[in-house]
Amino acid sequence: MTTGRGPDNGMPDVPGAFDAEAGTYDALVGANPGYHKHLQLSAARMQLPDGGRGLRLLDVGCGTGASTAALLHAAPHAEIVAVDGSAGMLAQARAKDWPKSVTFVQGRAEDLAAAGVIGPFDGILAAYLVRNLAEPDSFLQSLRTLLRPGGVVAVHEYSVRDSPAAAAIWNAVCIAIIIPAGWFRSRDTALYRYLRRSVNQFDGAAGFRGRLQRNGFVDVRTATVPGWQHNIVHTFLARSPG
Numbered sequence: 001m002t003t004g005r006g007p008d009n010g011m012p013d014v015p016g017a018f019d020a021e022a023g024t025y026d027a028l029v030g031a032n033p034g035y036h037k038h039l040q041l042s043a044a045r046m047q048l049p050d051g052g053r054g055l056r057l058l059d060v061g062c063g064t065g066a067s068t069a070a071l072l073h074a075a076p077h078a079e080i081v082a083v084d085g086s087a088g089m090l091a092q093a094r095a096k097d098w099p100k101s102v103t104f105v106q107g108r109a110e111d112l113a114a115a116g117v118i119g120p121f122d123g124i125l126a127a128y129l130v131r132n133l134a135e136p137d138s139f140l141q142s143l144r145t146l147l148r149p150g151g152v153v154a155v156h157e158y159s160v161r162d163s164p165a166a167a168a169i170w171n172a173v174c175i176a177i178i179i180p181a182g183w184f185r186s187r188d189t190a191l192y193r194y195l196r197r198s199v200n201q202f203d204g205a206a207g208f209r210g211r212l213q214r215n216g217f218v219d220v221r222t223a224t225v226p227g228w229q230h231n232i233v234h235t236f237l238a239r240s241p242g
């Protein structure tokens with residue numbers, strides 16, 4: 001079902017909120033040590049063969065293209081379709097240099113078919129997206145049907161519920177750095193306060209692995225990242241059956 005809403009945590013239109021922050025987003029994430037390296041790590045963990053030659057890949061919630069660039073780095077020869085619901089974020093992405101094999105599409109993650117996103121894909125990356133969705137189960141099911149049998153999905157996402165230490169670090173960094181930095185850049189902290197809250201409310205790593213399994217994925221694994229986001233940012237990897 002398409003709801004057009006974020007999860008029930010006070011941010012009713014997540015892509016709309018990103019529109020307002022699109023112009024400052026790259027500078028903000030660029031100040032986060034490891035942001036781009038961690039996306040590259042998740043894309044590399046998809047183990048796409050032969051530089052992606054002959055493969056079709058999907059980047060859902062591509063934003064300004066940071067995750068798309070990570071996919072391109074892992075699979076420079078693949079065809080990549082990158083989708084986002086925010087026109088502002090997509091405008092930032094499209095303004096960068098891309099090979100012809102990369103296409104940007106505006107569309108909601110809840111209804112990718114309506115945006116003309118048709119499978120099968122050999123691999124799908126969803127970076128910092130799933131936590132924003134009101135109905136993650138139906139989204140995961142839609143990804144499974146977009147994948148070819150045996151295709152790989154990587155969900156790159158914050159998850160702190162399983163670790164009190166990770167949750168404490170996350171909340172401290174939000175209060176001391178992320179929310180004040182958002183204020184300095186855009187004079188509006190709504191999106192960054194939502195970021196803190198949505199991460200606190202999202203599944204624990206074990207819970208999200210279970211969610212992937214319940215929604216028909218197999219070979220479900222998790223790995224975290226190095227640095228201060230250890231046990232805070234994770235790559236959830238899984239395959240469609242077959």
Ligand SMILES: C[S@@+](CC[C@H](N)C(=O)[O-])C[C@H]1O[C@@H](n2cnc3c(N)ncnc32)[C@H](O)[C@@H]1O
Pocket residue numbers: 014015016018019039060061062063064065066067083084085086089107108109110126127128129132133
């Ligand atoms: C935190 S940004 C991450 C962008 C990019 N994946 C990256 O790693 O830098 C989340 C993106 O998801 C998009 N998004 C959130 N909810 C969405 C939805 N329901 N449908 C489509 N895009 C959505 C936002 O517009 C935003 O660009």
